[in-house]
Amino acid sequence: MRPVPSHGVRVITAGLAMAGLALAGCGKDSSGPDPDGNNLAPTADFTSVCTGLTCAFTNLSSDDDGQVMGFAWDFGDEQQASTKNPSHAFATGGEFTVKLTVTDDHSGTGSRSKAVTVTVPPNGAPAADFTVTCSSLDCTFHDVSTDADGTVVAWAWEFGDGAGSTEQNPPAHHYDATARTIYSAKLTVTDNEGLTSLKTAEFTVSPAATLLCEDAPGTGHFASCALVLEEDASVTVKLEQRSCDAHGNTFQITAPLAQTLFTDGCYSPAVGTAFDLNDGEVFAAGTRLEAQVISGASNQLTAPALHVTGAYPTWTLAFDDGVGGVNEPDFNDLVITVTANPAP
Numbered sequence: 001m002r003p004v005p006s007h008g009v010r011v012i013t014a015g016l017a018m019a020g021l022a023l024a025g026c027g028k029d030s031s032g033p034d035p036d037g038n039n040l041a042p043t044a045d046f047t048s049v050c051t052g053l054t055c056a057f058t059n060l061s062s063d064d065d066g067q068v069m070g071f072a073w074d075f076g077d078e079q080q081a082s083t084k085n086p087s088h089a090f091a092t093g094g095e096f097t098v099k100l101t102v103t104d105d106h107s108g109t110g111s112r113s114k115a116v117t118v119t120v121p122p123n124g125a126p127a128a129d130f131t132v133t134c135s136s137l138d139c140t141f142h143d144v145s146t147d148a149d150g151t152v153v154a155w156a157w158e159f160g161d162g163a164g165s166t167e168q169n170p171p172a173h174h175y176d177a178t179a180r181t182i183y184s185a186k187l188t189v190t191d192n193e194g195l196t197s198l199k200t201a202e203f204t205v206s207p208a209a210t211l212l213c214e215d216a217p218g219t220g221h222f223a224s225c226a227l228v229l230e231e232d233a234s235v236t237v238k239l240e241q242r243s244c245d246a247h248g249n250t251f252q253i254t255a256p257l258a259q260t261l262f263t264d265g266c267y268s269p270a271v272g273t274a275f276d277l278n279d280g281e282v283f284a285a286g287t288r289l290e291a292q293v294i295s296g297a298s299n300q301l302t303a304p305a306l307h308v309t310g311a312y313p314t315w316t317l318a319f320d321d322g323v324g325g326v327n328e329p330d331f332n333d334l335v336i337t338v339t340a341n342p343a344p
């Protein structure tokens with residue numbers, strides 16, 4: 001059933017008819033050849049490239065008098081495919097006899113078998129990785145290690161201060177630092193085949209910034225101080241402005257009571273938000289107020305600091321988170337006022 005759309009093809013068809021006539025002497029029907037009886041079977045062939053347990057097969061089959069239409073692959077592991085150039089992943093290593101059977105456009109078939117050898121690839125090392133986030137002197141380590149061809153089964157942490165842990169995600173670790181300190185922590189992970197990987201990370205921890213007043217104005221020398229109420233008064237704390245982007249900046253009143261007013265000062269609360277300390281309770285004259293800011297920044301170049309200006313009844317607290325840069329420290333990361341409201 002060959003289409004004969006052009007004059008040239010008709011000539012070839014006539015030639016085949018002549019050949020058929022020549023075979024008539026062998027007992028063939030003289031009316032012409034049986035098309036199927038004269039179809040040439042296709043020749044099956046293929047190549048393969050194997051990496052690890054996976055082989056990519058490339059069909060090289062041909063059919064001298066037509067086209068190869070169908071492909072039936074038997075990979076020798078009870079798996080099959082019917083695409084022209086399949087890829088196949090064997091479940092185990094070893095030698096497999098792969099058989100390709102092709103079918104041509106006249107239903108003729110040809111097949112070929114070849115042996116392929118696949119091997120279980122050697123175990124790959126895991127990749128140690130972790131994150132660390134610190135709030136003041138307390139740091140939390142989080143494992144994010146991976147093993148592409150297996151699982152991580154063991155963790156060995158060294159926190160950089162002599163302490164360590166073998167938990168995947170250890171509890172928050174406290175550093176006994178009295179100033180800004182750079183620590184280098186290490187995580188070694190082991191995979192299910194015993195290979196290891198090491199990750200080291202440096203990070204900075206700093207004590208919370210406490211109130212520092214300029215003890216001799218104009219000297220730039222700031223010393224620890226407290227805000228003293230000169231009369232019986234309630235206290236209002238207000239976030240006046242901010243210019244920072246670290247998460248975790250936490251402002252706390254630490255005396256005469258402990259009250260955390262916000263924990264993410266670069267983002268919330270809104271600038272202008274005011275807090276009545278201890279729900280507006282009146283504190284006695286002589287009460288000393290103390291406060292601190294915990295820097296959420298993990299890349300401090302200087303210790304975070306909290307400078308105080310003003311005098312009773314209103315103080316301004318200017319916080320710098322210690323993140324370095326041009327014109328830093330600029331003491332505008334958080335600006336907070338503390339106002340005493342004398343009791344009537």
Ligand SMILES: [Ca+2]
Nearest residue numbers: 040063066104
């Ligand atoms: Ca054929």
Ligand SMILES: [Ca+2]
Nearest residue numbers: 124147150191
């Ligand atoms: Ca592995």
Ligand SMILES: [Ca+2]
Nearest residue numbers: 320321330333
């Ligand atoms: Ca700053």
